[in-house]
Amino acid sequence: xxxxxxxxxxxxxxxxxxxxxxxxxxxxxxxxxxxxxxxxxxxxxxxxxxxxxxxxxxxxxxxxxxxxxxxxxxxxxxxxxxxxxxxxxxxxxxxxxxxxxxxxxxxxxxxxxxxxxxxxxxxxxxxxxxxxxxxxxxxxxxxxxxxxxxxxxxxxxxxxxxxxxxxxxxxxxxxxxxxxxxxxxxxxxxxxxxxxxxxxxxxxxxxxxxxxxxxxxxxxxxxxxxxxxxxxxxxxxxxxxxxxxxxxxxxxxxxxxxxxxxxxxxxxxxxxxxxxxxxxxxxxxxx
Numbered sequence: 001x002x003x004x005x006x007x008x009x010x011x012x013x014x015x016x017x018x019x020x021x022x023x024x025x026x027x028x029x030x031x032x033x034x035x036x037x038x039x040x041x042x043x044x045x046x047x048x049x050x051x052x053x054x055x056x057x058x059x060x061x062x063x064x065x066x067x068x069x070x071x072x073x074x075x076x077x078x079x080x081x082x083x084x085x086x087x088x089x090x091x092x093x094x095x096x097x098x099x100x101x102x103x104x105x106x107x108x109x110x111x112x113x114x115x116x117x118x119x120x121x122x123x124x125x126x127x128x129x130x131x132x133x134x135x136x137x138x139x140x141x142x143x144x145x146x147x148x149x150x151x152x153x154x155x156x157x158x159x160x161x162x163x164x165x166x167x168x169x170x171x172x173x174x175x176x177x178x179x180x181x182x183x184x185x186x187x188x189x190x191x192x193x194x195x196x197x198x199x200x201x202x203x204x205x206x207x208x209x210x211x212x213x214x215x216x217x218x219x220x221x222x223x224x225x226x227x228x229x230x231x232x233x234x235x236x237x238x239x240x241x242x243x244x245x246x247x248x249x250x251x252x253x254x255x256x257x258x259x260x261x262x263x264x265x266x267x268x269x270x271x272x273x274x275x276x277x278x279x280x281x282x283x284x285x286x287x
Contacts (some may be wrong), residue, residue: 025232047240051245055206056085061094069094072109078157083205086254090117100203104134104260120145137257137271144256144268155245157198157223159186165193165210165287168216171201171253171263174213174230179262182275183231189278192285199249201261218244232247 050058056066066085073082073096084097085105092107104113119126150167156169162183168189172179200218202211212231220226220243229236253263257271264272266285 028201031147045104047215047238052082052207052209055083056284058251059086061087069096069105069107069109073098073105081204083208084254097203097205124153135284137165140257141269141271143269144265144266144271145251147256148265148269149247151199153197155249156220157188157217157227159196159198159224161190161193163193164195165271166267166285167195167197168267168285169197169199169257169265171199171249171261171265173201173203173210173261174217175210175223176203176261178275179232180231182262184262185229185278186277189281192278192282194278194281194285199253200246201250201253201258201263202246203261211246211250212240215240215246217243 006226007090020242043161052070053063056070057063058197068083070082074077079099081099082096083100084095086095088102090097093113094107098112098114101114103115104117105111106251116127116130126252139180163194169181186196200211200214202208202214213236216236217223217226217230218241226236256265260273262273262275264276264281266272272284
């Protein structure tokens with residue numbers, strides 16, 4: 001920037017702008033000053049998103065297996081969006097989100113099971129996922145509470161009432177309709193003394209458009225204001241930063257049983273899926 005200013009100064013001193021059309025001289029001088037100042041304008045840093053294979057690798061799935069599965073699924077139909085490849089309880093079978101819906105896929109990518117998995121017994125069927133969720137919920141709630149309590153509060157987007165009677169954690173997605181419905185009740189929750197602590201959970205994966213919006217929110221100097229704008233459906237310019245907790249929070253959500261948004265977790269560790277009323281939250285929290 002100084003070099004450009006020196007250039008303009010030298011040209012003036014050498015008489016480049018002396019004589020001739022004064023209006024042209026003023027225009028050229030103004031242009032040089034603008035160019036000199038332009039270098040000081042910081043451009044918005046682009047959002048960096050990992051590939052689906054990189055995400056699977058971070059989840060402990062070998063890159064060759066992940067790459068083969070993802071490629072075969074994408075080659076099968078051009079309209080399929082593949083995200084969140086992860087292990088299932090069955091060896092050789094993986095969970096995967098296809099266009100936002102849970103499915104199961106074989107390790108070689110050759111077989112796909114859409115829907116839930118059942119155990120066959122004489123006279124009845126057992127939904128393995130539902131049964132596992134019920135059992136794990138009771139046993140895991142205390143551990144879930146500890147894991148969330150360990151999250152640094154500065155990495156959350158927090159809305160605090162004047163008098164805090166209790167707090168909830170909310171895993172949210174910017175483009176989720178029910179998330180926006182819950183956020184529209186924010187003032188009522190604050191009036192009840194409920195502190196709302198947001199964590200990011202992009203349903204379409206950490207390399208999705210929704211993830212870009214979440215990254216933009218967390219990278220903002222005023223994330224609460226930007227969250228409000230996104231929740232209202234405003235068109236906000238996207239910008240990233242070198243460090244943000246979006247991937248870690250998404251992984252945390254996976255680890256504690258979040259499967260959709262919004263997902264509310266009470267201080268006790270109880271997980272409440274969906275958008276619920278402030279009145280129910282008050283009852284569940286006992287405040």
